[in-house]
Amino acid sequence: MKRSYIARLALIAVTASALLFSGCSGGKTSDTVQENAASGDLLSRIQEKGEIVIAMEGTWAPWTYHDEEDELVGYDVEVGRLIAEKLGVEPVFVEGAWDGLLAGIDAGRYDIMINGVDVTPERQEAYDFSIPYAYNRMAVIVRGDNEDIKTMEDLAGKHTANTISSTYAEKAESYGAEVTGVDDLNQTFELLLSDRIDATLNAEVTYYDYMKAHPDADLRIACLDPEVTEVAIPMRKGEETESLRAAIDQAIAELSEAGELTELSEKYFGTDISKAE
Numbered sequence: 001m002k003r004s005y006i007a008r009l010a011l012i013a014v015t016a017s018a019l020l021f022s023g024c025s026g027g028k029t030s031d032t033v034q035e036n037a038a039s040g041d042l043l044s045r046i047q048e049k050g051e052i053v054i055a056m057e058g059t060w061a062p063w064t065y066h067d068e069e070d071e072l073v074g075y076d077v078e079v080g081r082l083i084a085e086k087l088g089v090e091p092v093f094v095e096g097a098w099d100g101l102l103a104g105i106d107a108g109r110y111d112i113m114i115n116g117v118d119v120t121p122e123r124q125e126a127y128d129f130s131i132p133y134a135y136n137r138m139a140v141i142v143r144g145d146n147e148d149i150k151t152m153e154d155l156a157g158k159h160t161a162n163t164i165s166s167t168y169a170e171k172a173e174s175y176g177a178e179v180t181g182v183d184d185l186n187q188t189f190e191l192l193l194s195d196r197i198d199a200t201l202n203a204e205v206t207y208y209d210y211m212k213a214h215p216d217a218d219l220r221i222a223c224l225d226p227e228v229t230e231v232a233i234p235m236r237k238g239e240e241t242e243s244l245r246a247a248i249d250q251a252i253a254e255l256s257e258a259g260e261l262t263e264l265s266e267k268y269f270g271t272d273i274s275k276a277e
Contacts, residue, residue, distance in 0.1 A: 041241070041242065042235075042236075043241075043243040043247055044243070049089075050089050051092045052090075053110045054080045054111065054113070055101045055115065056077070056113065057095060057096070057115055058093075059183075059184040059185060060115070061185075061209050061213070062205070062206075062269060063076045064076045064095075075269065076116060078264050079255075082251070083255075086251035094109075097184075098184075099164065099165050102123075102234065106236065108236070111244070112233050112244075116231055117234055119230040119231070120170070126237065128235050128238075130232045130233040130245060130248045131232065131253065132232045133231060133232065134261075135231060135275065136228065137204045137224055137229075138167075138171060138201055138202070138204070138224065139202060139203065140152065140200075140223050140224070141202060141207050141222070142198065143193065143218055144219060144220050145218070146199070149198065149223070151223050152225060153175060155172055156176030157176060157177070158199055159196075159199075160172040160178070160180070160198065160199050160201060161182050161187070161192070162182065162188060168200070168202055169201075171201055172199075185202070188202070189210060193217065193218070193219070205270075228276060231273075
């Protein structure tokens with residue numbers, strides 16, 4: 001994974017710079033929009049419009065959520081703003097239920113989705129992905145008194161809950177669990193704490209964030225998936241998104257090199273999730 005990531009960065013540095021950043025200062029675009037306007041690609045249309053439409057849930061702390069003032073905040077929100085700045089446009093965040101976000105990409109309602117999306121072979125068949133901007137470890141979360149689940153294999157025959165098309169639901173089903181579909185993370189933990197399900201799968205960092213906000217919650221991590229997953233930005237497949245993907249890859253590479261992704265990771269997660277290690 002690391003070798004292919006470095007190789008892709010090398011390619012990005014050559015291609016994306018020519019597409020977007022040549023002749024620019026401060027990460028902003030200059031004459032590139034006019035030069036590429038005739039191409040009709042998605043990047044050109046975004047830059048001509050002056051905004052990029054970014055889909056996210058807005059209910060999944062600390063990735064995307066609302067603070068006490070009801071402002072949309074989170075790791076992915078700030079990543080989206082930084083990428084938009086690199087593209088020279090304004091971010092327009094559109095919130096919705098997980099199940100409709102990828103469908104919105106398909107339908108052209110959203111340009112990209114930034115919502116802690118794990119890269120899977122099935123999703124790669126349907127969407128183009130940026131290079132990873134974060135890495136994820138999946139945790140099996142249970143009530144404090146649950147001693148039945150100690151490994152991933154123990155999920156067989158158990159009841160779990162997640163948004164139904166999420167990676168977490170797919171993983172639980174792959175181990176033989178029966179998955180109840182929910183709308184958001186809060187519903188998941190409500191079902192778990194009320195003893196209506198046996199476990200839920202989610203990002204390890206999401207568990208720690210929830211416990212920070214709910215220190216009295218009787219929950220614990222039963223086990224961790226041994227695989228580390230890549231988190232990246234999906235967009236529609238096709239030639240029209242090639243330059244957009246290259247520009248986003250370049251933006252992510254620059255934000256990583258400058259340490260900005262590390263800073264955001266530590267701010268929201270208390271650890272650096274922007275590196276595979």
